[in-house]
Amino acid sequence: MEVNQTSVFKKQVKNFYEIIKPSLISIGIGLLIGLIIMIIFDPIDAFPALFTLILGGFRGGVVGVGDMLEMAAPIMLAGLSVAFAFKTGLFNIGASGQMMMGTLASIYVGIMFSFPPFLHVTIALIVGVIAGAIWGFVPGILKATRNVNEVVTSIMMNYIALYIFTTVVIDFLSQGAGSNSTSRPVQNSAALPRLSWLFPGSTVNIGIFIAIGVIIIAHIIIHKTTLGFSLKASGFSFDGSKYAGMNTKANIITAMTISGLIAGLGGSILYLVQTKTIAHFHIFTEGFDGISVALLGLGEPIGALFAGLFLANIRMGGYFMQLYVYTPELVDMIVAVIIYSIAISMAIQMFIKHNREKIKAFIEKRKEAKSKKVGEDA
Amino acid sequence: MTYKIEMKGITKRFGTLVANDAVNLEVKPGEIHALLGENGAGKSTLMSILFGLYTPDEGHIYIDGKEVEITNPNDANRLGIGMVHQHFKLVEVFTVLDNIFLGAEDHNRGFVTYEKSIEKLKHIIDTYKLRVDLNALIRDITVGQQQRVEILKMLYRDSEIMIFDEPTAVLTPQEITELMQIMRNFAKEGKTIILITHKLNEIKQVADRCTILRRGKMIGTVDVKNTTTDQMAEMMVGREVSFTVEKEDMPTGDTVFEVKNLSVEGRGRHAVNDVSFRVKAHEILGIAGIDGNGQTELVQAITGLTIPKAGEVLINGEDISKLSIRKKYEKGLSHIPEDRHKHGVVLDYDLQSNLVIQNYYQSSFQKHQFLKFDAITEHANELINQFDIRSERGAKTLVRSMSGGNQQKAILGREISRKHDIIIAVQPTRGLDVGAIEYIHKQLIKEREQGKAVLLVSLEIEEIMNLSDRILVMYEGEIVGEFDPKEVTINELGLYMSGAKRGESHGS
Numbered sequence: 001m002e003v004n005q006t007s008v009f010k011k012q013v014k015n016f017y018e019i020i021k022p023s024l025i026s027i028g029i030g031l032l033i034g035l036i037i038m039i040i041f042d043p044i045d046a047f048p049a050l051f052t053l054i055l056g057g058f059r060g061g062v063v064g065v066g067d068m069l070e071m072a073a074p075i076m077l078a079g080l081s082v083a084f085a086f087k088t089g090l091f092n093i094g095a096s097g098q099m100m101m102g103t104l105a106s107i108y109v110g111i112m113f114s115f116p117p118f119l120h121v122t123i124a125l126i127v128g129v130i131a132g133a134i135w136g137f138v139p140g141i142l143k144a145t146r147n148v149n150e151v152v153t154s155i156m157m158n159y160i161a162l163y164i165f166t167t168v169v170i171d172f173l174s175q176g177a178g179s180n181s182t183s184r185p186v187q188n189s190a191a192l193p194r195l196s197w198l199f200p201g202s203t204v205n206i207g208i209f210i211a212i213g214v215i216i217i218a219h220i221i222i223h224k225t226t227l228g229f230s231l232k233a234s235g236f237s238f239d240g241s242k243y244a245g246m247n248t249k250a251n252i253i254t255a256m257t258i259s260g261l262i263a264g265l266g267g268s269i270l271y272l273v274q275t276k277t278i279a280h281f282h283i284f285t286e287g288f289d290g291i292s293v294a295l296l297g298l299g300e301p302i303g304a305l306f307a308g309l310f311l312a313n314i315r316m317g318g319y320f321m322q323l324y325v326y327t328p329e330l331v332d333m334i335v336a337v338i339i340y341s342i343a344i345s346m347a348i349q350m351f352i353k354h355n356r357e358k359i360k361a362f363i364e365k366r367k368e369a370k371s372k373k374v375g376e377d378a
Numbered sequence: 379m380t381y382k383i384e385m386k387g388i389t390k391r392f393g394t395l396v397a398n399d400a401v402n403l404e405v406k407p408g409e410i411h412a413l414l415g416e417n418g419a420g421k422s423t424l425m426s427i428l429f430g431l432y433t434p435d436e437g438h439i440y441i442d443g444k445e446v447e448i449t450n451p452n453d454a455n456r457l458g459i460g461m462v463h464q465h466f467k468l469v470e471v472f473t474v475l476d477n478i479f480l481g482a483e484d485h486n487r488g489f490v491t492y493e494k495s496i497e498k499l500k501h502i503i504d505t506y507k508l509r510v511d512l513n514a515l516i517r518d519i520t521v522g523q524q525q526r527v528e529i530l531k532m533l534y535r536d537s538e539i540m541i542f543d544e545p546t547a548v549l550t551p552q553e554i555t556e557l558m559q560i561m562r563n564f565a566k567e568g569k570t571i572i573l574i575t576h577k578l579n580e581i582k583q584v585a586d587r588c589t590i591l592r593r594g595k596m597i598g599t600v601d602v603k604n605t606t607t608d609q610m611a612e613m614m615v616g617r618e619v620s621f622t623v624e625k626e627d628m629p630t631g632d633t634v635f636e637v638k639n640l641s642v643e644g645r646g647r648h649a650v651n652d653v654s655f656r657v658k659a660h661e662i663l664g665i666a667g668i669d670g671n672g673q674t675e676l677v678q679a680i681t682g683l684t685i686p687k688a689g690e691v692l693i694n695g696e697d698i699s700k701l702s703i704r705k706k707y708e709k710g711l712s713h714i715p716e717d718r719h720k721h722g723v724v725l726d727y728d729l730q731s732n733l734v735i736q737n738y739y740q741s742s743f744q745k746h747q748f749l750k751f752d753a754i755t756e757h758a759n760e761l762i763n764q765f766d767i768r769s770e771r772g773a774k775t776l777v778r779s780m781s782g783g784n785q786q787k788a789i790l791g792r793e794i795s796r797k798h799d800i801i802i803a804v805q806p807t808r809g810l811d812v813g814a815i816e817y818i819h820k821q822l823i824k825e826r827e828q829g830k831a832v833l834l835v836s837l838e839i840e841e842i843m844n845l846s847d848r849i850l851v852m853y854e855g856e857i858v859g860e861f862d863p864k865e866v867t868i869n870e871l872g873l874y875m876s877g878a879k880r881g882e883s884h885g886s
Contacts, residue, residue, distance in 0.1 A: 225747045226739050233735065236726040243683065243713075243721035244735040245704030 023296055023303075027310070030338030037333065038326060045324040052320050053331070056313030059320045066195065066202025068309075068316045070273075073211040074099070074286050076308030077266030079293025080215055081259045085136075085150075086299050087222055088255035089235035094139060094154025095263040096287025097161035098132040102267030103278070104165050105131035110186030110272055111173050120189040125210075125268050132264010133257050135161060140256025144249035150256065162283065169280035183278045191274040207269035212305065214262060219301040231255050263287065292335065311335065380443040382407040382570045383428070383539060388437035390423055397423040398434070399594045405539075410561055410571045412581040412602070414614050415591035416811035417783055421574045422464075424591070425541050428572075429461045430454040441539075460537030462528040464544040470517040474510055475499075478531050495534075502533045506563060520670065522553040529560070540564060543574045544809070552668065552876065558584045576614070576811050578607040590614055615812055623819050623844045626827070630847070631659030634831035635800040640689030642675045644855070649675035651855040653689075657800060657831040662822065664846030664863075665835045668875050672855035673835050674716060677804050681713045682706050683721070693799060707736050710799035714789055714806050716835075722789045723777045730758035730773040733792050765791035766817070783814035790818055800831040807841065819845060839868050839875075853877045 031050065038046040052059055057068025078095045085092035092098075106128035115123060139153035173183040192205035222228040233241040234251040242248045270286060271278055293311055297303025318331025385403040389396070398420045405411045415421045426432045428439065430448040439446055441457050448454050454461075468477050475496070484495045496512075503509065510526045511519065519527075525545060532540055542561070546554045561571055561584055573585060581588050581602060588605070590597040590613045597613045612618055635657040642650035650672045657663045667673050679686035682703040691699040698706050715721035723732050734743050734754050743750055743757070758773035767787045769775035777785060786806070793801060803822060807815040822845060825832050836842050842849055842863075849861045851874040859874045859881030873879040 224749060226744050226749060227747065229731070229738050229749060233724050233727065233731075237720075237724045239717075239720045240722070240724040240735075242703070243681075243715060244724075245702065245707050247702070247704075 019298065023298060023307070026296070026338050026341035026344075029341035029344075030334050033337045034330065034334035037330065042325045045326070049321050049324045049326055052323070053314055053317035053334070056315075056317035056320075058313075059317065062199050063201040064316060064320075066199030066204035068312050069199075069208040070202070070204040071315060072308050072312035073207040074266040074270040075289045075293055075311055076211045076215065076304055077262050077269065078286050078290025079297055079304035079308050080211075080218055080290075080301055081263035081266065082290045082294035083297060083299045083301060083304050084218055084222070084262060085255055085259035086294060087228075087235050088231045088251060089238065090140075090143070090252065090255055090259070091151050092136065092139075092154055092256065092259045092263075093151050093291065094135065094157045094260070094287075095266075095290040096284045097154065097158035098135040098260040098263035099267030099270065099284045099287045100158075100161040100165050101135045102128035102132040102264030103271045103284070104161075104168055104267075105264075106190075106268035106272050107173060107183060107186050107278070108168065110190030111184050114187065115189060117189040120187065121192060121272060124186070124190045124272055125265065128268030128272075129261050129265050132267060133261035135264065136260015137253065137257045140253040140260075143256070144252040158287075162281075165282075166280045169278070174280065175277075181280050183280070185275045185277050186272055188274055190272060192269065192272050194274070203273070205269075205273060207272075210265070210269060211308075214265065215301045215305045218258075218262070222301060227254070263290070266290075292338075296338065381405060381440070382442065383572075384440040384443075385424070385428065386438045386440070388424060388427060388434045388439075390420075390427060390432060390434050396594050398427070400437070401591065401594070401596045403589055403596070404599065405570055405572060406587070407570055408565055408568045409586040410565050410573060410584055412585035412588040413572055413574045413591065414576060414578070414581060414588050414610060416576055416614060416813060417809075418593075418781055418811075419591040419614075420594040421591055422543060423594075425461065425543060425572065425574055428454070429459060429541060455535055455537075458536060458538035459541070460532030460535060460539065461541040462525065462532065462543060462545055466524050466528055468516045468524060468527060471515060473513050473515055474519070474527050474530075475512040477516060477527055478512075478534050482535055499530065499534055502530065506533065506560065508533075508560065522549055522556075525549070525553075525557070537569070539570045539572070541572045541574070544576075545573070546575070546577065546580060554580070578610055581610065582607055592616055611812060623823065625823055625845070628660050628827070630661045631829060633657070634659050634694060635833065636690075636692040636695075637676075637680060638690040638692065640676065640679060640691065641687045642672070642679045642684065642855075643687045644672075644675060648687075648855050650679065650686075653852075653855075653857055655850055655857065657833050659799075659829045659831055660826055661847045662826050662832040662834055662845050664842035664849045665833070665852055666839055666842045666849055666871055666875060667837075667852035669837050671852050671875075673804070673852055675855070676852070677713075677716065677802060677835055681711065681715075681802065704736070707796070707798075710797065712793040712796055712798035712801040714786075714793050714801070714803040716804040716808075718782070718785055718789065718808075723785055725776075725778040727777060728773065729762075729767070729769060729775045729777055729780070729788060730754050732777050732788060733758045733761055733773075736792075737796065761788070761791040761795055764795075765821075767791060783810045786810055786814065786818065790821055794821060794825065798830065800833065801825055802833045802835070804835045805837060806834070807836075807838070839871060843868065843871075851875055851881075853880075 031054070034053070035046060035050050038049055057064040060067065078099060081095045081098065082092050106124040109124040109127050135157055138157060139150045142148040142153050143150045169183050175182055175184050192207050194203065194205050222232065230241065230246045231251050231254065233244065233246060234248050238248055266286065267284065289311060293304050293307040296310070297307035314331055314335065318328040321330065322328060381404045383403065383405040385401065388398050388401045390398040401420070401424055403424065413421045413425070423432065427434050428448065430450045430453050433449055439448060446457060448457065469480065472480070478499060479495055483490045485491060508526050508530055510523050510530070516524060516527065545557060549557060565571055575581060585602045587599055588602050588610060589599040590610065592614060600610065633656045638654050640650060640653045641648055653676060655663065665673060675684065678684040680691050686699060689699065690697045693709050693711060696709065698709050698711070701709065719725060724735060734757060737743060738749065743753055755773050761767065762772060765787050768784050769780045790806070806818050806822070810818070822832055822834065834842065834845055846863050849863055849866065849871070850857050851859045851871060853875060854877065861871065874881065
């Protein structure tokens with residue numbers, strides 16, 4: 001019996017490995033190409049720099065890990081946002097705009113209002129979430145009722161968000177007196193509590209716990225509930241779920257709204273931070289990181305968690321790499337390569353799967369030909 | 379004599395599955411050779427090997443007595459082998475002309491030149507009388523015409539050997555007759571034809587010889603003239619099969635289901651125009667008609683996949699036409715849809731999820747919005763046993779990996795086991811093998827015996843004739859006649875189906 005159990009466990013581990021293999025391979029390829037580029041620039045520092053890159057936040061000890069987690073939380077949520085929409089067959093490219101609106105609503109409340117400490121940050125988070133949800137709802141309802149492609153509308157929503165953001169920051173939230181291009185920081189009562197007891201010296205706040213909590217909730221919704229069952233069915237087969245009596249229109253709207261809500265939360269967490277200011281014209285690249293994270297995380301909430309951590313970690317690594325001669329832009333390049341190689345490695349794997357026999361036959365033929373040749377030579 | 383095609387000892391394995399086990403096939407030049415077998419018997423695999431889509435693990439292929447190696451479809455083309463696949467390989471948004479030339483374009487320094495090719499094509503069209511609008515887009519022409527395009531593709535490439543994979547599965551009775559004639563003409567011209575099918579009457583009509591496969595093994599090659607369909611069926615299935623459906627006479631009950639003055643908007647005209655009919659308990663009402671005469675639109679409007687323009691749909695006297703699809707199911711509607719893959723199942727869900735896809739929200743499968751996976755698995759196992767749904771990993775099998783027959787059994791089981799008063803079955807046996815067809819017919823008869831109302835919509839006249847208690851014929855969106863299957867002949871029905879005749883009676 002026990003033997004049986006261990007073998008089942010082994011099988012599960014093996015299955016799990018098969019699932020995450022594409023991500024691992026692509027990370028490997030990405031790092032390898034990064035290494036090659038570094039060698040081209042400066043061969044001596046390349047290996048220690050790569051080591052630094054992989055170590056990432058850990059290079060900076062407790063402070064580094066803390067900062068890494070702070071950076072990871074919004075990216076993880078952006079990734080979750082994209083992944084959640086993707087489960088329903090929707091491509092939410094508007095996470096950036098949704099984060100922007102989340103941030104704007106949150107810091108507006110954080111700067112302009114005064115509430116008792118705990119209440120203030122809670123309200124700021126809630127309005128941020130609502131703003132993000134609205135920004136997801138609009139492409140959702142357009143898709144559901146008018147069949148407008150959500151990619152197009154969510155990109156347009158990104159622009160609308162950008163200019164609203166600029167206007168509101170300049171008119172209401174700027175530091176004033178000659179410096180209206182940057183916002184004021186939120187009041188301390190509206191900032192997320194820091195985790196100094198856990199990571200002394202780091203500015204990391206409870207945002208990371210919120211992010212992990214939301215990811216777990218999303219995982220449960222998708223895999224355990226009737227809502228998730230219905231959303232996934234719509235994602236796999238729109239017609240099939242319609243036939244089954246599911247409300248496909250409501251599913252689209254729900255999925256986009258939840259997706260926007262999650263991104264909005266990410267935006268709130270990103271800027272509900274003590275003393276942090278924000279430029280009035282600023283595109284939230286974290287929103288686009290979300291696409292990478294969702295891809296690297298294979299479209300799964302839990303995957304977004306680890307992919308988000310990974311991405312933040314090598315970003316931190318890039319920061320520390322500046323100790324050597326390399327620029328942090330190199331990190332962006334390596335991340336880009338990793339994302340590309342995910343797409344490619346999936347394709348390569350599929351190719352191998354489909355053509356395994358042909359490849360085998362080809363190799364055997366080569367061998368045969370070789371042995372024949374050897375025979376003839378002899 | 380030398381055979382046109384000789385396949386010797388072909389073995390092909392997919393993992394542990396032996397799709398072809400030392401199969402021999404000998405085809406004479408100029409004959410129509412049928413390849414008979416149930417789904418999964420290895421017919422398509424064998425032909426894919428001949429066409430170069432797969433390479434065999436063992437065995438040799440000879441064309442005109444010479445051994446050849448076919449490693450890809452280009453090799454096959456060069457050897458004059460062409461194939462019409464069951465699912466056509468056409469570019470929907472290209473014209474007929476472009477589809478025919480695609481991959482074999484005449485060109486002048488990289489620029490496509492049409493003149494010579496068109497001349498050749500016109501000659502082919504005239505010779506074989508394969509009329510089709512060359513400038514139409516593929517997506518705008520009928521399935522029957524799309525098949526002609528596939529045939530023209532082969533002819534344009536000078537194919538001497540033509541493989542037809544289940545060519546009649548998508549055709550109307552009329553088109554089938556035409557296709558048979560076309561195939562006979564080809565054979566007369568000296569072309570060699572291989573017909574993959576599991577329909578015995580087609581083989582009887584058109585083929586010279588027939589090779590039978592069962593579970594990857596070759597059972598034998600017979601002369602069609604000297605063999606009865608029963609003998610061939612027995613060779614195919616491995617046991618005796620009955621084609622006559624046994625059905626007891628029984629008095630019908632109350633009206634369960636009624637459609638009143640239903641109209642559906644179509645392209646520029648009414649796809650369904652003022653259709654009314656009733657179905658009673660203990661009754662199977664068959665709707666016959668040639669494909670594209672409004673049957674699909676009628677059913678979709680009844681079941682809620684589309685919204686009707688006017689009219690009512692009543693179950694037990696209550697109008698359900700305005701209700702959501704889910705509410706319709708709750709009122710007692712069951713629906714075996716025409717398009718299994720599009721509507722019937724979610725291919726990327728496992729079997730157990732598909733079996734609760736309409737009821738997952740009900741209290742037996744969820745508690746506080748959390749799915750009860752144990753209950754779902756148990757429910758699936760019950761249906762798997764009851765309806766003999768076969769799959770690799772039981773309830774957890776991905777539906778995509780299941781055979782068509784078993785997918786259909788799963789849909790049937792799901793629809794029958796759900797609480798219902800009327801079951802609407804559209805083309806329930808399309809593309810299925812003999813065993814599965816027999817099974818599904820029996821289940822529909824059982825439904826009738828248990829007092830359900832059954833609405834059967836099918837393009838197969840024989841299916842309609844065998845199962846129905848009453849037959850309606852649909853033509854251009856209207857009911858043009860009502861018949862008692864005991865009193866009407868297939869020919870008579872055909873006249874109504876093609877619009878040549880029109881009855882006075884409008885449903886009941």
